Amino acid sequence: MLAVSAPKPARRRGPASDVTRLLPRPLLVAVIAVLLTVVLGPVLYMVFSSVNSDVSVASGAFFPTELHLDNYLKVWSTVDLGTGLMNSVIICSGVAVVCAFLAVATAYVLVRYEFRGRLTFLRGLLGLQSIPGTLMLLPVFVLFSSIATALGVQIIGTRTAVFITYLTFALPFSTWVMVTYLRGLPKALEEAARIDGASSWRILTQIVIPLSWPGIVVSGIFAFLLGWNDVLFASVLTNPETRTAAVALQVFAASQEGGAVPIYGQMMAASLICAVPVVVLYLVFQRYLIGGLTSGGVK
Incomplete structure (x- = not known):
């Protein structure tokens, strides 16, 4: 009698094998090499x-x-880079922290509670992302000027003006990120805590926030980068004492125009110094970024 061997289970293909199957290996290496060269x-x-x-x-x-x-040493005296970096770190870090926790609280209400106007509010979050920031520069400036005239409190030229502006622009997108993330969290944990007598605030602080760190980090880093890369609003709403690093670089580059040979070495050194905090931020929170960006992709 012939022995019949059991069929071998089929090997599941992963994402890497799918890419290799779609692209021949030499072509895949060539594409990766071109992308690395461009980046x-x-x-x-x-x-x-x-x-x-x-x-x-x-x-x-x-x-x-x-x-x-010595370009990395001269740049600190040529450009007011220290003040710009300090202002950028203070403003952008504050915006990231406040925006992240306001976003998770707002998203929790929008996801877990039913009320009139909820869908309109969610659609409004997406609609606000389609408004170019350039169109908002003059209204924001006029608004802050009117507040200063009415209340006698000078806002333009302070870190507060830039903080409020960045928070306003970053909060809609961060809230939508958290809405998408919280939809994937199981309701069973919240229901069990509510049966045990936990309040909504306790559920938010002790259950939802600890489980939402990847989404919180993504929304916070987005808010941080929005302020760190901005030049338009910071150049209008700040003065030489409160200008950010991006504005300091812009002023430095503009001051070199018309000269015999611009000091390119110090300009590049200053640009790399300003990029270091962002690179460190990505390296520190890389694990949370991957989890937050891929959440909701697989149901």
Whole structure:
């Protein structure tokens, strides 16, 4: 009698095998190489230019002909970079923390409670994202000027003006991110806590927030980057004492126009210094970012 062997279970293909199946390996390597070149090319150019001489950079040299590591020291006296970085960290960190926790509280109400106007509010969050920030510059400036005239409190030129502006623009998107995330959390835990007599505030602080850290980190980092990269509003709503790092770089670059040879080395060094906090932020919260961005993708 012939022995019949049991059929082997089929191997499940993962995402990596699917990509390999769709693209031949040589083509996949070529695509990855092109993407890395496009992404890392400008970064490497900035790194090499930051330690190169200004004349060499102006002549188009990619690799440094001689090392000028002192560019990273001179930039602190040439540009008011220390004050700009301090203002950016204070404003953007405050916006990230406040925006993240306001977003999770607002999203919890929108997801777990039924009330009139709920869907209209959710649609409004998406609609606010389609309004260009450039159109809001003049209304925001007029609003702050009117408040200063009516109350006698100067707002323009302070960190408070920039903080309120960034918080207003970041909160709708952060709230929508948290709405999407909270929809994936099981209601059983909240119902069990409510049976045990927990209030809504206790459920929010002791159950929802601890389970929502990936979404909170995503919304907070978005709010942080919105303020860190902004130049338009910060250049109008700040003064030399409260200007952010992005505005300090803009002023520094504008002051070099019309000169014989701009100090490209210090400009690139200052740009890399301003990019360090964002890179560190991504590295520290990378695990939460991946979990927050992929939540809700698989049901």
